[in-house]
Amino acid sequence: MSIWAIVPVKPLRRGKSRLASVLSEDDRAALNERMLLHTIDALKSVEALGEVLVVSRDPAALALARERGARTLQEDGAPHLNVALQRATAVAQTYTATSVLVVPADLPQLSPADVATMLQAGSEAPGVVIAPDHHHEGTNALYINPAGLIEYAFGEGSFATHSARAGAAGAQLHIVELPSLSHDVDVPEDLDFLQLRMENEGGVNAG
Numbered sequence: 001m002s003i004w005a006i007v008p009v010k011p012l013r014r015g016k017s018r019l020a021s022v023l024s025e026d027d028r029a030a031l032n033e034r035m036l037l038h039t040i041d042a043l044k045s046v047e048a049l050g051e052v053l054v055v056s057r058d059p060a061a062l063a064l065a066r067e068r069g070a071r072t073l074q075e076d077g078a079p080h081l082n083v084a085l086q087r088a089t090a091v092a093q094t095y096t097a098t099s100v101l102v103v104p105a106d107l108p109q110l111s112p113a114d115v116a117t118m119l120q121a122g123s124e125a126p127g128v129v130i131a132p133d134h135h136h137e138g139t140n141a142l143y144i145n146p147a148g149l150i151e152y153a154f155g156e157g158s159f160a161t162h163s164a165r166a167g168a169a170g171a172q173l174h175i176v177e178l179p180s181l182s183h184d185v186d187v188p189e190d191l192d193f194l195q196l197r198m199e200n201e202g203g204v205n206a207g
Contacts, residue, residue: 003119008105039107042115048116049119051071053091054105057075081155098147128145134182138159140184
């Protein structure tokens with residue numbers, strides 16, 4: 001059994017555009033870079049993960065990922081997250097990946113323990129493990145065992161759609177509620193919330 005983590009990454013200088021009112025382009029790029037490296041480091045320290053595959057259309061992000069020991073996949077064509085993830089999954093399967101964990105690079109509190117919890121929850125196939133956002137609307141992390149069991153539906157309402165697709169596929173559905181996985185960084189209010197937590201817990205800060 002080989003488990004691969006797939007990390008989709010927007011171009012570092014274009015991601016997190018909704019933070020433009022509080023962070024300059026340089027600051028947003030620096031924040032995106034720190035979160036990417038934090039994500040890779042957390043995933044690489046999980047022994048159960050065979051490989052980490054970063055998919056992006058940004059050569060700079062891919063170069064950083066390779067320096068950190070991750071595999072990379074250049075995204076091409078029209079930007080579409082679910083298409084990019086489907087392609088990354090197909091690539092992972094050619095290297096005999098049997099299951100995949102999708103972790104976007106905007107979870108500044110992600111820890112190896114979080115990853116281990118998700119993998120343990122979905123250890124019996126067929127299984128789907130979802131870490132929802134704190135609104136229970138989006139999907140912040142998704143483990144699919146076996147790989148390709150359900151199609152990706154990241155975007156608006158993805159939590160409900162992924163849950164429904166798991167049921168339709170006959171998979172065991174596990175919802176993992178971890179505060180560290182429930183808060184991503186999209187809007188200025190997210191930075192305010194996370195900054196308070198970082199002061200006491202460490203991790204990626206916004207400054």
